[in-house]
Amino acid sequence: MIISARGARPARTAVLAAVAALAVPLVVAPIAAAPPAAADAPLRVHAAARGKFIGYAASTSPLANEAAYRSVAASEFNQVTAENAMKWDSTEPSDGNYTFAGADQVMAFATANNQQVHGHTLVWHSQTPGWVQGLSASAMRTAMQDHIATVVGRYANNAALVSWDVVNEVFDDNGNMRTSFWYNTLGSSYIADAFRYARAADSNARLCINDYNVEGINAKSTAMYNLVRQLRADGVPVDCVGFQGHLAIQYGFPSQFRENLDRFAALGVQVRITELDVRMQLPRDSTKDATQATYYRNVVQGCLAVTACAGVTIWGFTDKYSWVPDTFSGQGAALPWDANYSTKPAYTAIHDALDDGTSPNPDTTPPTTPGTPVASGVTSSGLSLSWTASSDAVGVTGYDVLRAPGASGGSFAVVGTPSSASFVDSGLAASTTYRYQVRARDAAGNVSSLSSVASVTTTAGGGGPGPSSSCRVAYTISPWGGSPGFTAGVVLTNTGTSSLSGWTLAFTLPSGQAITPPGWSATWSQSGQAVTATPLSWNSTLAPGGSTTIGFNGTHTGGTSEPTTFTVGGSSCTVV
Numbered sequence: 001m002i003i004s005a006r007g008a009r010p011a012r013t014a015v016l017a018a019v020a021a022l023a024v025p026l027v028v029a030p031i032a033a034a035p036p037a038a039a040d041a042p043l044r045v046h047a048a049a050r051g052k053f054i055g056y057a058a059s060t061s062p063l064a065n066e067a068a069y070r071s072v073a074a075s076e077f078n079q080v081t082a083e084n085a086m087k088w089d090s091t092e093p094s095d096g097n098y099t100f101a102g103a104d105q106v107m108a109f110a111t112a113n114n115q116q117v118h119g120h121t122l123v124w125h126s127q128t129p130g131w132v133q134g135l136s137a138s139a140m141r142t143a144m145q146d147h148i149a150t151v152v153g154r155y156a157n158n159a160a161l162v163s164w165d166v167v168n169e170v171f172d173d174n175g176n177m178r179t180s181f182w183y184n185t186l187g188s189s190y191i192a193d194a195f196r197y198a199r200a201a202d203s204n205a206r207l208c209i210n211d212y213n214v215e216g217i218n219a220k221s222t223a224m225y226n227l228v229r230q231l232r233a234d235g236v237p238v239d240c241v242g243f244q245g246h247l248a249i250q251y252g253f254p255s256q257f258r259e260n261l262d263r264f265a266a267l268g269v270q271v272r273i274t275e276l277d278v279r280m281q282l283p284r285d286s287t288k289d290a291t292q293a294t295y296y297r298n299v300v301q302g303c304l305a306v307t308a309c310a311g312v313t314i315w316g317f318t319d320k321y322s323w324v325p326d327t328f329s330g331q332g333a334a335l336p337w338d339a340n341y342s343t344k345p346a347y348t349a350i351h352d353a354l355d356d357g358t359s360p361n362p363d364t365t366p367p368t369t370p371g372t373p374v375a376s377g378v379t380s381s382g383l384s385l386s387w388t389a390s391s392d393a394v395g396v397t398g399y400d401v402l403r404a405p406g407a408s409g410g411s412f413a414v415v416g417t418p419s420s421a422s423f424v425d426s427g428l429a430a431s432t433t434y435r436y437q438v439r440a441r442d443a444a445g446n447v448s449s450l451s452s453v454a455s456v457t458t459t460a461g462g463g464g465p466g467p468s469s470s471c472r473v474a475y476t477i478s479p480w481g482g483s484p485g486f487t488a489g490v491v492l493t494n495t496g497t498s499s500l501s502g503w504t505l506a507f508t509l510p511s512g513q514a515i516t517p518p519g520w521s522a523t524w525s526q527s528g529q530a531v532t533a534t535p536l537s538w539n540s541t542l543a544p545g546g547s548t549t550i551g552f553n554g555t556h557t558g559g560t561s562e563p564t565t566f567t568v569g570g571s572s573c574t575v576v
């Protein structure tokens, strides 16, 4: 739907109310032959036209059940960070007990609304349970490995999850390392280790280091710059630097913001503004609102001016759920929407910065809805899908293929992004029903409605044309720069039709390689080059289609080739 408006831009709440009030299809009067009101397109349309993301931090409670919140979140943003739901105290409150309800909820909302997810955060001194903080050095390192492998591994095959804050806030404001329990127990090596564990668990996600008060050029940002440069020289997989952007109008705009982004970009990393808000001393007034708007504009313009800047995430979007009043006494009103979901000058500033005339008439019309996918060549572990292509005024650039397990329930996740109207899915469990939907996208980031759902059941294993193994292994090896070590991650999936309990994974390490005990998420042992892994209590049973991520550090004498054959209970697994 296109809502055209000439003259003053209506408050976005008014637009939402108008959408909600429409009980009958919109009839466009023939006389209104004006072009689409490009200036009124939501932020995400303009951001996509500029090749950037515009994101928000999601609070799980209103995301679950508040219509106005969900409506703004879905319509204005193409990226999301969980404000709290992926932090350690939410995902692993006690040792080895993982809970992903909030994290999965954010993933599902993002998937349904075509938003990228930034994972936040793996290793931080705050919101980390007491049981971690009191561990000995070796136990703390193992806990960190296990946590990263499990949390990152859970979403490693989900195309919506594109990046992680691996470490957060490792510096003091004077540029010294923060003397957190991580640093006090493990020394600064925990930082490189965390990045290597994350890479072993997901070889595709962009891995970020994130901090506050690093937006301008100062002692802290220079310490960050030197650390990132050193880590990359050492071969540590740091791909991205996050500048939180918790600004306050009474402290002034960070000096040399753009130059600072540029110097990090010159290191070869992506940069991004990850937690933008601009607070003020309450009460709010129009002068403060105007100053605040210039800060938002400056940040967005700075990101637009730097090619390596991927986008801007706002820490929340409505003052109704901002963390600011709870944290900074007497301050607030930090976000572009007020507590009643009315937009402020800050919203207009962001909007107009994104829509500065470079894309004067962005394409706001999504492709038509693709046809229901049709399955062919169904085997016990894979199938082909094809569907009637979408059309688009400018051109369809590709499709998202979404899959959910089972005949009902279970949430859809993006499993493929083909450029034409077909897709081959693999690694499925035998005799198992899956549901598929597809949607089309165009170059401006517009996304069609989802197609109808197709349900497909794979054939029984054994004798069918597909591979008859009932396990699948994805093995990732990450060599360490500058030292003869590596980190290996193994995702083991039960592709059989019944639960796999008390499994033993076996494989042969290439000669010259050896495990450095203890490894994580499994009990590892090595005899000669033969390696076995047996589960811990929490991952000893894998349901059909279920998987677990385990791993270890190792040494090598030059070669980092991968094992070729893996068995569970003596039967070979499919290797992907």
Ligand code: XIL
Pocket: 083, 084, 168, 244, 275, 323
């Ligand atoms: C904040 C959340 O917004 C609050 O809800 C929570 O109580 C504390 O954490 N830097 C970060 C974020 O990296 O995770 C913090 O988020 C804000 C500062």
